[in-house]
Amino acid sequence: MAIGRSTRRQKTTSAQPPASPGFKARRERALQAAAARQVPLQTILVTIGLVVLAYLTGKLLYILRDSILLVIVAGFVALLLAPLVGAVEKKLRRRGLAVTVVALWALVVFAGLAVLFGRPLVDAVTHLASDVPGYLSRVGHARGWLGQLVRRYQLEDWARQNLPKLVNVAEALVARLWR
Numbered sequence: 001m002a003i004g005r006s007t008r009r010q011k012t013t014s015a016q017p018p019a020s021p022g023f024k025a026r027r028e029r030a031l032q033a034a035a036a037r038q039v040p041l042q043t044i045l046v047t048i049g050l051v052v053l054a055y056l057t058g059k060l061l062y063i064l065r066d067s068i069l070l071v072i073v074a075g076f077v078a079l080l081l082a083p084l085v086g087a088v089e090k091k092l093r094r095r096g097l098a099v100t101v102v103a104l105w106a107l108v109v110f111a112g113l114a115v116l117f118g119r120p121l122v123d124a125v126t127h128l129a130s131d132v133p134g135y136l137s138r139v140g141h142a143r144g145w146l147g148q149l150v151r152r153y154q155l156e157d158w159a160r161q162n163l164p165k166l167v168n169v170a171e172a173l174v175a176r177l178w179r
Contacts, residue, residue: 081106118174125170129163 034041061068081102089098136159140150150156 077106122170122174126167129167132163133159 031041084105085095085098085102088101089095092098092101133156136150136156139146140156141147
């Protein structure tokens with residue numbers, strides 16, 4: 001007898017574990033009862049399975065939404081920059097160097113646009129935030145349905161309280177860009 005070997009022979013198992021005899025019998029009885037009552041049990045079970053699958057897929061997509069969005073944006077940027085990379089590659093004869101040059105150029109252009117449009121955008125948001133309460137006041141004095149909405153939901157008071165927050169967010173965004 002070899003050391004470490006068992007004298008017992010193990011039973012070979014099939015790919016699927018054997019179902020209990022009670023499960024098969026219950027399943028057959030349920031299918032027969034459903035057929036006798038003309039209930040499409042298999043259709044119902046498949047529908048429930050598909051609904052659960054759709055729900056779980058939705059949950060997974062919701063969890064991965066940030067990553068999926070980044071992949072989509074990266075693909076779109078790559079699609080936009082591919083012709084430029086091809087043109088630069090013809091000049092430099094090296095694809096890696098062409099990709100680096102185009103990526104750096106794209107970052108410089110993006111930073112330039114952020115600096116160019118950042119301050120005017122903040123000024124426009126600040127101007128709008130200071131004017132919105134006046135707009136709502138004029139609309140609130142009107143007799144139409146829009147005036148009724150402004151009065152019912154007290155939008156003028158809400159704007160006076162919350163629009164400074166919008167201005168602070170816009171200014172903080174520009175401050176981050178200027179750092």
